[in-house]
Amino acid sequence: xxxxxxxxxxxxxxxxxxxxxxxxGPFPDRAHQVRYRLILAALxxxxxxxxxxxxxxxxxxxxFSDRWWRITTMRVTSIxxxxxxxxxxxxxxxxxxxxxxxRIITPSIMGFESLYILxxxxxxxxxxxxxxxxxxPFARFVVQVAMMVLFAVLLYSWLLSGRFGNLHVMLLVxxxxxxxxxxxxxFLQQMLDPNEFDVLRAKxxxxxxxxxxxxxxxxxxxxxxxxxxxxxxxxxxxxIALGSDISTNLGVNHRRQxxxxxxxxxxxxxxxxSLVGPMTFLGFLMASLxxxxxxxxxxxxxxxxxxxxxxxxxxxxxFLLRHVLPLVxxxxxxxxxxxxxxxxFVILRKGRL
Numbered sequence: 001x002x003x004x005x006x007x008x009x010x011x012x013x014x015x016x017x018x019x020x021x022x023x024x025g026p027f028p029d030r031a032h033q034v035r036y037r038l039i040l041a042a043l044x045x046x047x048x049x050x051x052x053x054x055x056x057x058x059x060x061x062x063x064f065s066d067r068w069w070r071i072t073t074m075r076v077t078s079i080x081x082x083x084x085x086x087x088x089x090x091x092x093x094x095x096x097x098x099x100x101x102x103r104i105i106t107p108s109i110m111g112f113e114s115l116y117i118l119x120x121x122x123x124x125x126x127x128x129x130x131x132x133x134x135x136x137p138f139a140r141f142v143v144q145v146a147m148m149v150l151f152a153v154l155l156y157s158w159l160l161s162g163r164f165g166n167l168h169v170m171l172l173v174x175x176x177x178x179x180x181x182x183x184x185x186x187f188l189q190q191m192l193d194p195n196e197f198d199v200l201r202a203k204x205x206x207x208x209x210x211x212x213x214x215x216x217x218x219x220x221x222x223x224x225x226x227x228x229x230x231x232x233x234x235x236x237x238x239x240i241a242l243g244s245d246i247s248t249n250l251g252v253n254h255r256r257q258x259x260x261x262x263x264x265x266x267x268x269x270x271x272x273x274s275l276v277g278p279m280t281f282l283g284f285l286m287a288s289l290x291x292x293x294x295x296x297x298x299x300x301x302x303x304x305x306x307x308x309x310x311x312x313x314x315x316x317x318x319f320l321l322r323h324v325l326p327l328v329x330x331x332x333x334x335x336x337x338x339x340x341x342x343x344x345f346v347i348l349r350k351g352r353l
Contacts, residue, residue: 026298036301039293043308050315054079057323081211081276082318084223086286086310088272091227092265093283094290094299094306098241099258099265103291104343105171106284107269111178113278114185115148117204121185124200125192141215145270152266156259204277208318211276219271226267234299237261241297281339286310288342313338 027033055072062068096107189197236257239247244254290306317334
């Protein structure tokens with residue numbers, strides 16, 4: 001029989017050392033937790049500094065005078081638009097990549113932007129350029145959002161509830177439908193009058209300065225409610241990320257939760273696209289950077305970092321190209337270019353989708 005260890009002192013017995021303490025949480029060790037907090041604090045500081053610069057830079061009047069406040073107040077709208085767009089894109093992309101178990105694809109691949117372009121093109125084609133002007137703006141905005149959300153919900157319910165329904169088939173069908181709507185939009189645009197086409201192109205180009213700011217009173221509460229719902233269900237996202245079999249064994253109705261999450265994603269994407277226009281790679285840029293700097297599975301840690309990163313990137317590009325370089329209309333082009341290059345880099349590094 002094994003004997004207990006005996007100390008050099010006669011008659012005394014030693015006790016085995018206590019087992020090493022196990023750590024359970026969103027970070028593997030305390031060093032990662034401290035690193036996350038430092039990154040979050042740095043992003044908050046950068047966002048505050050950028051907001052101050054956007055509000056006060058190149059204001060010719062005396063600081064805090066009536067005229068100074070008047071110009072500063074006019075710039076608040078652009079900052080709110082940037083915050084809303086990055087909030088929608090960040091939460092929607094991270095959630096979408098989690099439920100699809102793929103960090104390459106984005107919600108834009110499901111045809112949201114193609115449907116937006118088709119709606120705008122169809123209005124100009126059938127009603128002329130005056131159709132975009134004569135139609136009540138709020139009614140047009142609500143119809144666009146409703147059609148995009150309805151399209152997404154019907155697609156999800158059809159493909160995920162069928163006998164052969166699964167996420168991969170849904171993504172493939174979404175890509176095909178998006179390409180088809182894009183081809184139809186191009187066909188209709190080629191038959192437009194050049195003047196009407198110029199009016200249409202202004203609506204199809206993502207631009208912070210041309211955002212539909214009159215409806216922020218409607219967009220902000222809706223985005224806040226949807227984002228709050230995703231935040232409350234973030235723990236379920238952590239479980240869904242483990243896969244269908246494991247999440248089902250843990251008591252989560254995987255298919256129903258995926259449907260709910262995809263519906264919330266569709267609302268956020270519809271709001272963002274209807275507000276500023278198509279922005280294909282912004283969400284991918286935000287999500288990829290957030291994954292790399294947070295190094296955690298917990299979505300409640302990933303979401304704020306993704307939002308702040310998007311705000312700093314998009315707001316920084318807007319500041320540089322508006323106040324430093326006279327290229328304010330190229331903000332989304334630069335951001336999309338950087339996001340597209342990052343997309344190619346990730347694909348080439350992984351070697352697969």
